Amino acid sequence: MKYFPLVLSNLKRHKLRTILTIMSVALALFLFASLRTVVTQLEISSQLGAANRMIVQNATAFIFPLPQSYSARLAAVPHVTGVTWANWFGGKYGDGKKFFGPFAVDPASYLDMYKNDFIVPEDQKAAFLRERTAVIVGQGLLKAFGWKIGDNITLQGTIFPGDWTFTIRGTYTLKDPAYGDEQFLFHYDYLYEREKDRGVSPGWFILRIDDPAQSGTVAKTIDDQFRNSPAPTKTGTEQSFSAGFMTMFGNIQLLMGTIGMAVVFAILLIAANAMLMNQRERTSEVAVLKTVGFTDRTIFLLVIVEAAVIAISGAVIGLGLAIILPRATNFNAFGFLPDFHVTNGTAMVGAGIALLLSVASGFAPAYQAAKMPVVQALRRVE
């Protein structure tokens, strides 16, 4: 501790250089934590879903609908205890800069299907079910647009053009934030009746089964049943559906991970170079310290601690911003990563990288300073 003023004084020697080095470390750790969070959130999203829920989609592609008549036939499949459906609406609000997910759903069966995940107060649920133009909105979306229950909201349809006016009758809270609190759920019938000439039908069905162990059998039964129909199906667990949805982004995990590590490595080189420059400029001072009686070990530790102060300061700023900014800005990657936040695990890995960075960037200059022959250094002095 008594050496700390010496370390601090050395850091203040080239204030701009020290600040820039700290900021480069901060930027590296900010990017690392943010990119890693994208990866972890994608992993969480790809595992999203209950074990007892299955998704039935068009085998050709997710964007193609399925006939409404499938509903009754799906309900009759052994082990299936519930059926609901939904449709992607694709509307925008205001200037359209804020992306969110409006879904047309079968109100009663949909809320029942997700009763353990989307928590809606009973009175709001009843109000929502009563009114065809009613909508239930996530808390995040209410907050983002400053809406409140009872407001009339007009969306501009993108897939289904025109103005669509809804009345907010309820809001939901989540048990698992990964489901996202920015959904906009309205009556499928409202869409169907207004667009019946376009042949609106469900985008996908959601099933509840009585035994998750039977999901394979159920999937085979359903897909076999519709194999030769005009709209063959592809059935899988909700988790496999989420995972499949995430693969649409390609191998983004590998990309993000590689970029993250490349950034950290580049910054490591910058920090190490700055530390080496510092030490090279201080050859004479190291010689003086040794003459005064400082041991090689103490000199080594002083340089390492200096590197550690830089790395840890950078880490506190970088990781701090990575934690605070998404919360402050309510960032959710246009709704694709609804619960975007730096996990404790990522923060710990970031802290570990900072420690590694301090040792790695400080080791070479520290070793150089410690092993410097004092007479040789003094000759340079005199």
Add this chain to the structure above:
Amino acid sequence: MALVEIRDVYKSFRREAQSVDVYTGLSIDFQEGSFTALMGPSGSGKSTLLNLVAGLDKPTSGSVKVGGAEVSAMSTAQLAAWRARTIGFVFQSYNLLPVLTAQQNVELPLLLTNLGKKDRAERVAIALGVVGLADRMDHFPRQLSGGQEQRVSIARAIVADPQLILLDEPTGQLDARSSEEVLTLLQRLNAEFNKTIIVVTHDAKAAERAKVTLHLEKGVLVERQAALEGAST
């Protein structure tokens, strides 16, 4: 009684492919409480002698003892601890750390001791008082004159109360007035505090203040002028 005993010391350097002999069997004693000036032309081995006595360099062969301790046999870590206790070193170009105040520069050797912050501060105040700079404690080196800087470096050399103070051209960069101040200070440290002082100098006026002047040429002691008492070959 000899504080420093140098016996049959050989020292050679390798310069590219050639070996350059600095000493070929140098023997010399420095008595406790002596004030010795080492003079001689450049390359005569004056500074190398200081380095050997301070344990900053090792002889090729022979013995260097300070206070009975064989300096040349100590490990690097032992030498560092020993140097902190025993030696005060003053350089020609002061070599104060520019980012530290006078007080912090003088405190450096005390950081290696077990003294608490308060005790360290007291000792630093005393050392700066001895060199007449008690009122410059919070000044950075760039805010001091050359003479003041050198006096701070002398304060740094004496703050841990070492037996032996080694000075390499301490007045080499000072004007006449500052040189006088530094030399008077050295005399005082020798006379009042009984510090053993070895000073390497080209300055005849500086040598006049010493009790003994030794002349080295090509690593050989060629002349000894004893004003009072001190060194013997």
